[in-house]
Each structure stands twice: as structure tokens, then as C-alpha cells.
Amino acid sequence: MLERTELAAMNREELTAWLGSQGHPAFRGKQVFEWIHRGRDFDEMTNLSKDMREKLKETAVAQPVKIRLHRKSSLDGTIKVLYELQDGNCVEGVVMYYKYGVSLCISTQVGCRMGCRFCASTLGGRIRDLTAGEMLGEILAVNRFLEAGDNSSDRVSHVVLMGSGEPLDNYDQVIRFLKLLREEDGIRLSLRNVSLSTCGLVPKMYDLAREKMPVTLCVSLHAPNDEIRRQMMPIANTYPIRDILEACRFYIRETGRRVVFEYALSDGVNAGRKDAYELAEQLHGMQCHVNLIPLNAVKERTLKGVSDRTVREFMQVLEEKHISVTRRREMGDDIEGACGQLRAAVLGGHPCGPEESDTGEGSYEEV
Ligand code: SAH
Numbered sequence: 001m002l003e004r005t006e007l008a009a010m011n012r013e014e015l016t017a018w019l020g021s022q023g024h025p026a027f028r029g030k031q032v033f034e035w036i037h038r039g040r041d042f043d044e045m046t047n048l049s050k051d052m053r054e055k056l057k058e059t060a061v062a063q064p065v066k067i068r069l070h071r072k073s074s075l076d077g078t079i080k081v082l083y084e085l086q087d088g089n090c091v092e093g094v095v096m097y098y099k100y101g102v103s104l105c106i107s108t109q110v111g112c113r114m115g116c117r118f119c120a121s122t123l124g125g126r127i128r129d130l131t132a133g134e135m136l137g138e139i140l141a142v143n144r145f146l147e148a149g150d151n152s153s154d155r156v157s158h159v160v161l162m163g164s165g166e167p168l169d170n171y172d173q174v175i176r177f178l179k180l181l182r183e184e185d186g187i188r189l190s191l192r193n194v195s196l197s198t199c200g201l202v203p204k205m206y207d208l209a210r211e212k213m214p215v216t217l218c219v220s221l222h223a224p225n226d227e228i229r230r231q232m233m234p235i236a237n238t239y240p241i242r243d244i245l246e247a248c249r250f251y252i253r254e255t256g257r258r259v260v261f262e263y264a265l266s267d268g269v270n271a272g273r274k275d276a277y278e279l280a281e282q283l284h285g286m287q288c289h290v291n292l293i294p295l296n297a298v299k300e301r302t303l304k305g306v307s308d309r310t311v312r313e314f315m316q317v318l319e320e321k322h323i324s325v326t327r328r329r330e331m332g333d334d335i336e337g338a339c340g341q342l343r344a345a346v347l348g349g350h351p352c353g354p355e356e357s358d359t360g361e362g363s364y365e366e367v
Contacts, residue, residue: 008064041062063141104142110127130173195215200239220233292314
């Protein structure tokens with residue numbers, strides 16, 4: 001079968017040009033673009049002729065992402081979704097409800113090749129990059145899902161690129177995706193409501209800063225020095241903390257936005273008071289915020305989590321040193337909320353082919 005063209009990856013101008021190449025007049029561009037950003041498939045594009053819809057179906061894909069399963073937390077309403085892509089691969093997402101809106105955690109790759117020792121997403125390596133259209137498709141699928149729910153006016157208002165994958169390892173598609181968010185007639189999500197999390201790919205952090213987008217940069221630091229960081233993250237062998245922090249200072253200068261450091265606490269590794277003091281010293285004078293996360297122990301991994309007391313003590317040291325710090329709200333604890341865990345639980349760590357069914361786990365709801 002011929003590859004079908006993914007229309008969700010295009011901006012309005014590109015879509016209009018593509019439709020033109022198929023013999024459709026220019027005014028169709030706006031119509032089809034609006035339908036796609038409303039999460040509609042060709043059959044639902046009611047202002048197109050039946051003939052046009054049939055032709056489009058043969059050559060193009062409107063919605064590249066479908067929700068295959070979802071699980072809702074009974075604790076806080078967080079919804080974990082497993083998406084299925086056109087080629088049968090799966091990635092996951094998390095919908096979180098906050099006072100300020102609905103936040104969606106987006107995946108940028110199927111799997112990940114960064115190899116962090118505590119993370120479930122990287123267990124099977126990287127299968128492939130997602131396209132910009134697929135990243136947008138994750139939002140469109142969730143918006144459609146919310147529309148059909150109890151609060152039908154709920155829509156994704158905030159996006160965090162913190163699902164599976166390393167966003168800066170798929171740089172061009174991620175930038176294209178971010179630009180699609182602010183297209184006229186599209187979903188029009190402000191880039192101020194977007195956070196991008198990286199394990200610290202230094203050259204790409206500079207590239208991102210030069211884009212001058214008002215995106216919040218989050219850096220998975222997780223350690224106060226390179227020795228500890230190397231035990232947790234192989235990428236620490238390539239980029240030392242000094243270079244990461246220098247890139248962060250550049251990002252702050254270029255964008256005017258503070259950087260957020262993520263720090264997953266693990267007993268016996270990085271969670272002692274000494275570590276907190278060393279971290280405070282590293283971050284001294286920087287326009288930043290620290291997000292503490294009790295490490296969510298993944299069964300295939302050896303790193304442990306920490307007690308509440310350890311988190312509190314670590315936090316106190318940072319506060320004493322005037323570093324802005326919060327503890328990340330743990331959401332969806334009952335639904336394998338951490339990165340890659342739902343996919344790993346459902347798929348046994350392997351990408352799913354369409355032939356593989358949802359074996360084993362009785363409590364997943366089919367959509
Ligand atoms: N690759 C990017 C984004 C994906 S991971 C990055 O490294 O930042 C999103 C965040 O979840 C990162 O801070 C990551 O280190 C963290 N994370 C992954 N697995 C975790 C676990 N088991 N417990 C706590 N945090 C975890």
C-alpha cells in the first residue's frame with residue numbers, strides 16, 4: 001500500500017498547497033485545517049463533498065493518533081492514555097487536572113535511547129521518532145476524548161513534553177510541532193503554556209534558546225555532581241553539569257524565562273542533606289526553580305524511592321539556601337503514572353503490533 005500523506009503535520013499554507021496539488025481549490029485549505037485541529041476525520045468533514053472525502057481517504061491521514069486504552073485515577077482524576085499510531089506502535093500520555101486548566105504530557109519518540117537507569121520508557125531503546133503531526137495528534141485525540149466526557153467543554157490548555165522520548169533528540173519535529181500549536185485557525189495553544197523537558201543535550205539546548213520561543217525549559221538534573229549523575233544517566237558521560245548550567249544561563253538570557261530543574265530523589269544515591277547543599281551551591285544565583293520528585297521505583301530497575309521525610313529535609317535545605325523549590329504533585333499513583341510504565345505494563349516493554357491484543361491487564365478500559 002502507498003504511504004498516505006499525514007495532513008496533521010502541515011501548517012495551513014502547506015495543507016492548502018498539498019490540496020492544490022490534488023486538484024482542490026485554495027478555500028478548502030482553511031476548511032480541512034480547521035477540521036483536523038478539531039480532531040475530526042474525513043468522514044466528519046461535512047462541508048466537503050462525499051467525492052472529495054473519499055479521494056482524501058485514499059491518499060491522506062487526517063488523525064494519525066487513536067486512543068487505544070485509557071485508565072482514570074480514582075484518587076485525583078488523572079487519566080493515563082495509551083495511543084496507537086498508524087504503524088501499530090504505541091506511546092502513552094497523561095491528562096492531569098490542575099486549578100489552571102488541563103495539562104497533557106506528550107510523548108516525542110516511541111521508546112527512548114537515553115538509557116536513564118530509573119526510567120521505564122528507555123527499557124526497549126528507541127523504536128522511532130514521532131512526527132510533528134503525531135505529537136499534535138496526541139492533543140487532538142485527547143481533546144476529542146474530553147469532548148465526549150462529562151465536562152464536554154474541557155480541552156487541553158497546557159502541554160508538557162515529558163512523556164516517552166527525549167524531545168531534543170527529535171529536534172526538528174518537535175520545533176515543527178510547537179509552531180503548529182500557534183497556527184491561526186488551529187488549536188491555538190500559547191507556547192507560554194508549554195514545558196519541554198530534556199536530559200540535557202547541551203548543543204540542542206542552545207539551538208532551542210535561539211528559537212526564542214517562550215517555552216519553559218525543564219532539565220532533568222537529578223544529581224548535584226557529575227559522579228552521581230553518571231550513576232543515574234549515561235548522558236552525563238557526554239555533557240558535564242557545568243556545561244548544562246551554562247546552556248541554561250544562555251536559555252534564561254535569550255528567552256527571559258526561568259529554567260526548571262527536575263530532581264528525582266533516590267535513597268542512597270542523591271537524596272542526602274549533603275547532596276542538597278551541593279545542589280544549592282550549583283544553582284546559586286540562577287533564575288530557576290527545583291521540582292523534587294520522589295523517584296518512582298520501576299520494577300525492572302534497581303533505583304529506590306525515598307520517604308516523605310527525606311523529601312522534606314531535602315526541600316528545607318534548598319529553602320534555607322533561597323532556592324525556589326516545590327515537590328511535584330504525584331498524580332495517578334494508582335494507574336502507573338510514571339513515564340513509560342503503562343506502556344511497559346500493557347505491552348511487556350515491546351512496541352505493540354495491531355495483532356497484539358491487550359493481554360493480561362483486566363482493568364484497562366477500551367475506548
Ligand atoms: N527525556 C526527557 C523527558 C522525558 S522523562 C527528560 O529526560 O527530561 C520526564 C521526566 O520524568 C524526567 O525528568 C525523567 O527523568 C523523569 N522520570 C523518568 N522515570 C522516572 C521515575 N521512575 N521516577 C521519577 N521520575 C522519572
